Amino acid sequence: MSAETDVELRGVTKRFEDVVAVDGLDLTIRRGEFLSLLGPSGCGKTTTLRLIAGFEQPDEGELLIGGRDVAGLPPYKRDVNTVFQSYALFPHMTVLDNVAYGLKQRGLRGAKREQKAREALELVRLPQLAVRKPRQLSGGQQQRVALARALVMEPRVLLLDEPLGALDLKVRKELQIELKRIQSQVGITFVYVTHDQEEALAMSDRVVVMNVGRIEQLGSPREVYDAPATRFVADFIGDTNFIERDGATFAVRPERISISRNGAAGLGGEVVTAMVVGPAMQCLVRTDDGQEVLVRQQRQGLDEDDAPREGERVVLTWAEDAALPLTTYPTGGTG
Amino acid sequence: MAGKRALGAWTALVYLFLYAPIVVVIVYAFNGGRQVLNWGGFSTKWFGAALDDPTITEPFTNSLLVAAGNAVIACVLGTALALALPRMRPWLRLPLDALVYMTLVTPEIVFGISALIFFVQAGNWLGLGSILGLKTILIAHVVFNASVVALIVRARFVGMGQTLEEASYDLGAGRVATFRQVTLPALAPAVLAGGLLAFTFSFDDFITSFFVSGAGSTTLPLRIFSSLRFGVSPIINAAAVMILAVTLAAVVLAYLVLRRSEQGRRRATPVPGL
Numbered sequence: 001m002s003a004e005t006d007v008e009l010r011g012v013t014k015r016f017e018d019v020v021a022v023d024g025l026d027l028t029i030r031r032g033e034f035l036s037l038l039g040p041s042g043c044g045k046t047t048t049l050r051l052i053a054g055f056e057q058p059d060e061g062e063l064l065i066g067g068r069d070v071a072g073l074p075p076y077k078r079d080v081n082t083v084f085q086s087y088a089l090f091p092h093m094t095v096l097d098n099v100a101y102g103l104k105q106r107g108l109r110g111a112k113r114e115q116k117a118r119e120a121l122e123l124v125r126l127p128q129l130a131v132r133k134p135r136q137l138s139g140g141q142q143q144r145v146a147l148a149r150a151l152v153m154e155p156r157v158l159l160l161d162e163p164l165g166a167l168d169l170k171v172r173k174e175l176q177i178e179l180k181r182i183q184s185q186v187g188i189t190f191v192y193v194t195h196d197q198e199e200a201l202a203m204s205d206r207v208v209v210m211n212v213g214r215i216e217q218l219g220s221p222r223e224v225y226d227a228p229a230t231r232f233v234a235d236f237i238g239d240t241n242f243i244e245r246d247g248a249t250f251a252v253r254p255e256r257i258s259i260s261r262n263g264a265a266g267l268g269g270e271v272v273t274a275m276v277v278g279p280a281m282q283c284l285v286r287t288d289d290g291q292e293v294l295v296r297q298q299r300q301g302l303d304e305d306d307a308p309r310e311g312e313r314v315v316l317t318w319a320e321d322a323a324l325p326l327t328t329y330p331t332g333g334t335g
Numbered sequence: 336m337a338g339k340r341a342l343g344a345w346t347a348l349v350y351l352f353l354y355a356p357i358v359v360v361i362v363y364a365f366n367g368g369r370q371v372l373n374w375g376g377f378s379t380k381w382f383g384a385a386l387d388d389p390t391i392t393e394p395f396t397n398s399l400l401v402a403a404g405n406a407v408i409a410c411v412l413g414t415a416l417a418l419a420l421p422r423m424r425p426w427l428r429l430p431l432d433a434l435v436y437m438t439l440v441t442p443e444i445v446f447g448i449s450a451l452i453f454f455v456q457a458g459n460w461l462g463l464g465s466i467l468g469l470k471t472i473l474i475a476h477v478v479f480n481a482s483v484v485a486l487i488v489r490a491r492f493v494g495m496g497q498t499l500e501e502a503s504y505d506l507g508a509g510r511v512a513t514f515r516q517v518t519l520p521a522l523a524p525a526v527l528a529g530g531l532l533a534f535t536f537s538f539d540d541f542i543t544s545f546f547v548s549g550a551g552s553t554t555l556p557l558r559i560f561s562s563l564r565f566g567v568s569p570i571i572n573a574a575a576v577m578i579l580a581v582t583l584a585a586v587v588l589a590y591l592v593l594r595r596s597e598q599g600r601r602r603a604t605p606v607p608g609l
C-alpha cells in the first residue's frame with residue numbers, strides 16, 4: 001500500500017439477510033482526492049460508506065484505512081468522520097457544543113477546545129451562530145454546522161452521505177461550491193455519496209458509478225461522461241440515445257447530434273416535439289425506422305426562427321467519435 | 336339547524352353526565368355547613384380540617400411517597416426496556432412486546448388478585464409471613480407503570496432514529512458516553528412525561544392498592560373508600576379535591592413537557608444568511 005492511499009477495499013461483500021448490498025468491491029481511495037460514489041438507490045453506495053465509517057461490518061473482504069486493517073473496529077476508533085443526510089445535530093446542544101463534541105470525547109478541554117470549534121465554524125462561515133440551537137437554523141446552515149463538527153476532528157477521510165439531498169436546489173448549488181472550496185482548503189480526502197450525477201460530475205476528482213453492489217466504472221468525470229464503460233453508465237450519466245443501426249447499437253449524446261433540413265448521409269425522420277429548455281433547444285425526432293432520438297442544441301448562436309418545427313422532416317448526423325458502439329462493451333448492469 | 340342544535344344539546348348532556356359528579360364534589364368541598372348536601376355558605380375550612388386530621392394526612396403522605404417512588408423506578412425500568420426492545424432479535428422482542436401490552440390491558444381486578452396471591456405466597460415461601468404493605472403496593476404499581484413509561488419513551492426513541500447515536504459514535508464517543516451525552520438528553524422529555532403519568536396512575540390507584548395493601552399501609556384513595564362506610568363527610572370531599580388537584584397538575588405538566596419538545600423538534604426558524 002503506497003503512501004498516497006487513504007482507504008482500500010479488497011473484495012468487500014456485505015449482505016443484509018438475502019440481499020447482497022455490496023458485492024466483492026475493490027476500491028482504492030487516494031489521499032486528498034474528492035471521490036464520489038454515484039448510483040441509483042439500492043446500488044450499495046451508502047452501504048459502502050457505512051462500511052468505511054464502521055457502522056456496518058463487512059461479511060467478506062478486507063478494509064484498510066491508512067494502511068491499517070480496521071476489521072471489527074467500531075466507528076469511535078476509526079480516523080474517519082461522517083456528514084449525514086439528516087444533519088444529525090444534537091438537538092439539546094448549542095451549535096458550538098455540537099462542533100466541540102468530538103474534541104470533548106478526545107479529552108480536549110477549556111479554551112483550547114472552544115477555540116478549535118470556533119475556527120471550524122469560521123471555516124464554514126457561521127461564526128455568528130455559535131450560541132444558537134440547531135432547530136433555530138435553516139437546513140443549509142445545519143448542514144454547514146454538521147460539516148464543521150466533522151472537520152474539526154481533522155479526520156484522515158471525510159465521509160459525506162448525500163449531504164445536500166434534503167436541501168433546495170438553490171442552497172444545494174451554493175453548498176456544492178462551498179464544499180469544493182473547503183475541501184481544497186483543508187486538503188482532507190472526501191468520499192461523497194450521491195445519486196445526483198450532475199453533482200458528482202461537477203465536484204469530483206474521480207467518480208465511482210455503482211449498480212447492484214458492484215462498480216460499473218471508475219474514472220474522472222470526463223471519462224465517465226465521454227467514454228461510459230457500460231450501457232448502464234451511458235444511460236445513468238446524462239441523457240443518451242441508444243440508436244440501432246446496421247445491426248449494432250450506438251450510444252450518442254443528444255448534444256452531439258446535428259439536425260438539418262437536408263443532407264444525404266444521415267438518419268432521416270420527423271420532428272415530434274420541439275421545445276425550449278432553458279439555455280437549450282430540445283427536439284424529439286422519430287426516425288423513419290421507428291426509433292425516437294433526442295437532440296439538444298445550444299440556443300446561443302441559433303437562429304430560433306429557423307429552428308426545426310414540429311412535423312418537419314429532418315436529417316440527423318453526428319461525428320464518428322460521438323457514437324459509441326455498445327457491442328464491444330462488457331455486459332454489466334441493467335441498462 | 337335544528338339537527339345541529341340537537342347535536343349540541345346531546346354533547347352538553349354527555350359532558351354533564353361525565354363531569355357533574357366531579358363538579359358536585361368540588362363545589363361541596365367548599366361547603367361551610369356540617370351536612371354534606373346542605374349548603375351552608377362558602378368556606379375552605381374542610382381543607383384545613385383534612386390537613387389537620389392524621390387519618391387523612393398519613394395516607395396522603397403514603398400516597399405521595401408510593402407515587403413518587405413508583406415514578407422513579409418505573410422511569411428507570413421503562414426507559415431501559417424501551418431502549419432494549421428495538422435492538423432485540425424478533426424471537427425475543429415479540430413476546431416481550433406482548434408482555435408490555437398485556438400489563439396495560441389486563442383488567443386491574445385480575446392483576447390485583449394475582450398480585451395479592453403472589454405476595455402472600457412469596458411472603459410464606461421466604462418465611463417472612465405477611466409482607467403486604469406500602470412496599471408491595473409500590474412493586475405492584477411499578478409493574479404497570481414501567482410499561483406505560485416504556486411505551487412513551489420507545490415512541491420517542493424510534494422517532495429519534497439511530498442517526499444521532501451514530502453521529503456520536505462517529506465523533507469518538509463510546510457506548511456509555513453516547514448514552515449519557517446524547518441518547519438520554521434527547522429522550523429526557525419523554526422520560527419526564529412518562530414519569531409524571533406514572534405518578535398520577537399510582538397516586539389515584541385504588542383497585543391494585545386495595546388488594547396488596549396491609550394493615551397500617553393505607554393510601555389516600557383507600558382511606559376515602561373506607562370512610563364511606565360512615566357516610567361521606569365534607570372532609571372527604573376536600574381530600575378528594577386534593578387528589579384531583581395533584582393528579583391534574585401532573586397530567587397537565589406531562590402534556591406541556593411533551594408538547595414543548597414536539598414543537599421544538601418541528602419549529603425551524605431560519606436565520607438570515609442561508
